Amino acid sequence: MLFIELAKRGWKFELRKIEGVTAMEEGVNRAVEMGRPVHWTEGHPFGSKLYDSNGPYLVAGLAILNYVTALCARLKARLLVNIGHTELFPVVHELVRYIYVAEGAADRYVDDDIQLMPEQSYAIAVVGRMERNSVGCHIQTGYFWSQDMVLVPEVAQGIGAIVVTGAQIDAVPYLIMYSSSVFIADEFFAAAADITKDPTDVGGMMGCEWLKVVAMFLALAGSILVTLGNNVLLGLTNF
Amino acid sequence: MSAIVRQRLPLLIVLISGLIMIGEFFFNVSGVASVAAEVRFLAVTVAATAMIVAAVSVTMNNLRNILKRTKGQWPYHLWCVVLLWFWIIFGLYSGPTSENYLWFFNNILAALYASILGILVFSLFMGFYRSFRIRGIESGIMIASAFLVMLGSITIGDLIWPGFAPLSQWILAVPNAGAYRGLIIVMAIGLMAVAFKTIFGMDLSWMGILRSVTAGKKKEKRP
Numbered sequence: 118m119l120f121i122e123l124a125k126r127g128w129k130f131e132l133r134k135i136e137g138v139t140a141m142e143e144g145v146n147r148a149v150e151m152g153r154p155v156h157w158t159e160g161h162p163f164g165s166k167l168y169d170s171n172g173p174y175l176v177a178g179l180a181i182l183n184y185v186t187a188l189c190a191r192l193k194a195r196l197l198v199n200i201g202h203t204e205l206f207p208v209v210h211e212l213v214r215y216i217y218v219a220e221g222a223a224d225r226y227v228d229d230d231i232q233l234m235p236e237q238s239y240a241i242a243v244v245g246r247m248e249r250n251s252v253g254c255h256i257q258t259g260y261f262w263s264q265d266m267v268l269v270p271e272v273a274q275g276i277g278a279i280v281v282t283g284a285q286i287d288a289v290p291y292l293i294m295y296s297s298s299v300f301i302a303d304e305f306f307a308a309a310a311d312i313t314k315d316p317t318d319v320g321g322m323m324g325c326e327w328l329k330v331v332a333m334f335l336a337l338a339g340s341i342l343v344t345l346g347n348n349v350l351l352g353l354t355n356f
Numbered sequence: 357m358s359a360i361v362r363q364r365l366p367l368l369i370v371l372i373s374g375l376i377m378i379g380e381f382f383f384n385v386s387g388v389a390s391v392a393a394e395v396r397f398l399a400v401t402v403a404a405t406a407m408i409v410a411a412v413s414v415t416m417n418n419l420r421n422i423l424k425r426t427k428g429q430w431p432y433h434l435w436c437v438v439l440l441w442f443w444i445i446f447g448l449y450s451g452p453t454s455e456n457y458l459w460f461f462n463n464i465l466a467a468l469y470a471s472i473l474g475i476l477v478f479s480l481f482m483g484f485y486r487s488f489r490i491r492g493i494e495s496g497i498m499i500a501s502a503f504l505v506m507l508g509s510i511t512i513g514d515l516i517w518p519g520f521a522p523l524s525q526w527i528l529a530v531p532n533a534g535a536y537r538g539l540i541i542v543m544a545i546g547l548m549a550v551a552f553k554t555i556f557g558m559d560l561s562w563m564g565i566l567r568s569v570t571a572g573k574k575k576e577k578r579p
Contacts, residue, residue, distance in 0.1 A: 121558065166403065167403070168396070168399035168400070168403060172551075173547045173550040173551050173554070174547075176550055176554055176559070176562045177546075177550050179562045180559070180562070203403060203406040203407045203409070203410040204402065204403040204406045206406060206409065206410050206413065207406060207409055208562065212562075212563070228417075229417050229420065229421075232414075232417060233410045233413060233414055237465055237468070237469045238468070238469070238472070240472060241472055249429075263473065263476065264472055264473065264476060267476045267479045267480060267483070268472075268475065268476055268479050271479040271482060271483060285543070286536070286539045286540055286543050289539075291483070293487070294483035294484070294486065294487040295483055301539075302539045302542045302543050302546070303542045303543060303545065303546035305546065306546035306547070306549060306550050307546070309559070317553065317558045317559070318553075318559070321549050321552075321553055321558070321559075322549070324549065325545050325546060325549050328545045328548075329541075329542060329545060332541050332542075332545065336541075
């Protein structure tokens, strides 16, 4: 909160450029040049729900969808959206429609382009739709599980799409294999700050950076103290 | 819809729900736990209601394609609608835990799902083949460690040199676990930041609020 407040008061914080954001922009531009659609998805609901502890991954994914939709509306690219979570379906519908209207491209908003895919056959349904429409850029940000973190980006790469992904840490090794660019660890959450340069996002990310420094210091201090036989820091975790 | 109902009300609901959940987890206040359980139950109920919206939307989308006779696709859309409503009606009639329903589920859906998972092996091989190329020092270290871990996990590795298994265990337990925990801590901090911003209404992107939309637009310079 301190850093958000400082950023709002005009303090300038420098954040490094996140490669995934640049890759997304390049991917959408390339899809436009090739006359192919852009595709976005957020995973199937087996491992995550909007209302459970993995919900923030989906919220962070929506922030990226926000940007992708704005880019597509601006560059006149067709955006295909596949949703796995029923609770996200109306939210995404509203969000995409709202952005198209805000970008002055309400006439290009197509209701059918946003579809819900069933849980068990999510990956096959998404893959089928991607292949039928021959997508030029595939972006998947959210929480992914088995089939969606292996099969979906693999097929996207197979049809020649630029693949940009971001997910929970368990999925990252798999996504690295199949993607042109990956949001690694907290880059996924920092993407919004890099895109918007909004004081709230930038300040929030700066706060996270300092929390990381504190975590590193505690880990180092804890390791040294435990090696010396002192369990003071270890005891703090059992409060 | 007025801005109050459209923007302020959802934010208020998120704030109250978030504070109740934080209160339940961090503070041992009597009564909060039961309220939090009610909120969780409400969330599940709302999500279940969204299922109805989804079923209607899927039907409408598919019906549009059937009526348009989309070339080469409309029979699949028809099949999708038939199956969707078959499962809904069948489930409502016999109950989702009935023997007949479970027979269909286990012998059709579960079998198909297992087949899809089987395909993943080939995708993984393709991915490994593409990724396991030495392009630099980092990828060289990754491949060497992956090779050692694999040798430590397979029986022939033990026959070649008995030291592969302990070495593999050390790689997994020390450098791998250390780096992995570091990443988990970083992710947890990021998750906290997103949850915090969402609960207190600082991040409105999930509502499609325009702050993020105007991003990327270059500011016009005045002459």
